[in-house]
Amino acid sequence: MEEQGNADLKIQTEVARIWGEWVGMDPDLTPEQRQSLIWKEAARLTQMVEEAVGEGGHGGLLDQWRAKNPGLTPDYQTVVSAMRQAWERESSRVLEAELYSQVTDEVYQRVTRAQELVEQESQQLVERARDSRDPDRWKTPWVDPSQLAEKIVDRVWPGQSGRFLVLAWSLIQQRLEDNQRTPDSRHDPLADELGALIEVEMQEHPTTTPF
Structure with a gap:
């Protein structure tokens, strides 16, 4: 999908996981429609992260470094490290606020209970097969x-x-x-x-x- 270049892969993977395993999606959607919705949400969250880290991509971390090291110029590794830390920090914040918050207590209890029922049924089938020899x-x-x-x-x-x-x-x-x-x-x-x-x-x- 050509438009996927606008969505961070890790964010897209998390959207797919949370929506697929916890929140749920309309079962009538085609696989293409599901993927499109996942991508659009991932693109939205990616844009939020990009805006948070700012034009320089370091989210203010280089400003903090310069304040602690007056008169010095950060080298390449310091810049790359600051940009990576800023992205990870803002990604975690955005995902927590926008995605993980969708897994409410009600959703958690419902999905957990469904998983427990599936596990119980599977265990019963295992026991039944064992007893049948x-x-x-x-x-x-x-x-x-x-x-x-x-x-x-x-x-x-x-x-x-x-x-x-x-x-x-x-x-x-x-x-x-x-x-x-x-x-x-x-x-x-x-x-x-x-x-x-x-x-x-x-x-x-x-x-x-x-x-």
Whole structure:
């Protein structure tokens, strides 16, 4: 979007986060309309910061430096540091006053409660899947890997990442829950057997990411 040059990226990211996670936006808006509104608000806040730091971009910090160092001229690093500090200071002030203040106590309580309900429902699904002893539940999001499962995977399949790693965590966690043996090391024949199961799942569902 060409107009995004007028909006500070960090400010735009914060607007998107606060509006997306806390304040909320009209669900009927298209992604393009949502992005446009976020950008316009970020541009407005960016302009407020620019006006606050002033034409020199140092928000009066260089004036303070000169007052403490009479007769001296600030070097390049001092000027850059003053401009950066001024921008960060005014960005924090503007965001606090204009954006974070939108997260009222009522909004906080509503969103927090909704998050708690989602977490409770997810935990119930995890417990239900564990109780069912479904041998294929490691292929679903409803297995919650423990630290022990992650340590075993790190030892047995070092260097793995991405979906293989996520599926391996779930498979090992499932075997722990079902009192089935887990591999002792990368040289354990069971490691090859389970690794093959993971590879098959990834090949059969190459575009599926259940987590």
